[in-house]
Amino acid sequence: MGTAAVGRTRPAWDNQVVIIPNGVAQQEEIAAAIADIERGLGADVVRLRYNIGTNWSDEPAIYFRVVLTDQASKPKRLHKVASRIRSIIDEKLDPLNSWGLFPYINFRSQAEQDMLKEPAWE
């Protein structure tokens, strides 16, 4: 189960108990669960990368970076493919309610990544 920090159940100035989101404390479990998911994403996905951090509101978050094949990234297919992957991550991992991490899932095509060569997406 996630952490009370997500629900902001106490005033911000009350720091009597320091709450660590499950996701931060259970990184090995998360890595295993994500590796398991990645194997089932199918041929549209080249690779899946992620990192845990905080979002713009300073809430614990997990950022997924999904590199898709160029075929799967074409505008006519993109929404269907991205929705399917997002549903799998939401339903099988449910990062917010399992680990207290708000999920963000971003996609780029293989061709876009080949041009940018951003290490975080490799």
Added chain:
Amino acid sequence: MAFHDDLLEQARHLANRERKQPRQASLRRAISSGYYALFHLLIAEAVSKWEIAAQRPQLARIFEHARMNAASERVLNVRLFPFTGQDPALVAHLKRIARTFSRSYEQRQMADYDNARHWVRTEVLDLIDTIAEAFQSVKAIRGEAIGNDYLLSLFLKERR
């Protein structure tokens, strides 16, 4: 077309503005326009409940981005909102709206203020598609109690 529809159309136009090599300025403004499309749609839905039409623009000014985002994140937390006994289809629509709002809020903040972030067309088109889908979900729960409660939460201050 309504203002929010125009913004969504503008977002798609900007995302596709350059045939090859999209400019970062076009992609960033596309993200911002997409976010504002959903922001203004939700506000329009909420203030439409106010009977005196002439006062709705004034009422619309009380909505705040961060508060709307916090309300959307709370809806996705099953401990706070288990939705026991609710119609699963309506709950799915509500969660899609809330998830899309939070996601587009985050991306709009980065698009507007984080110059280190590089955007690609694929992720921007995906965001716009997702926002368009959220538009359909807003229609699907229009007038439903679950939707009305969410719209109210978007401008009420959270009680501790």
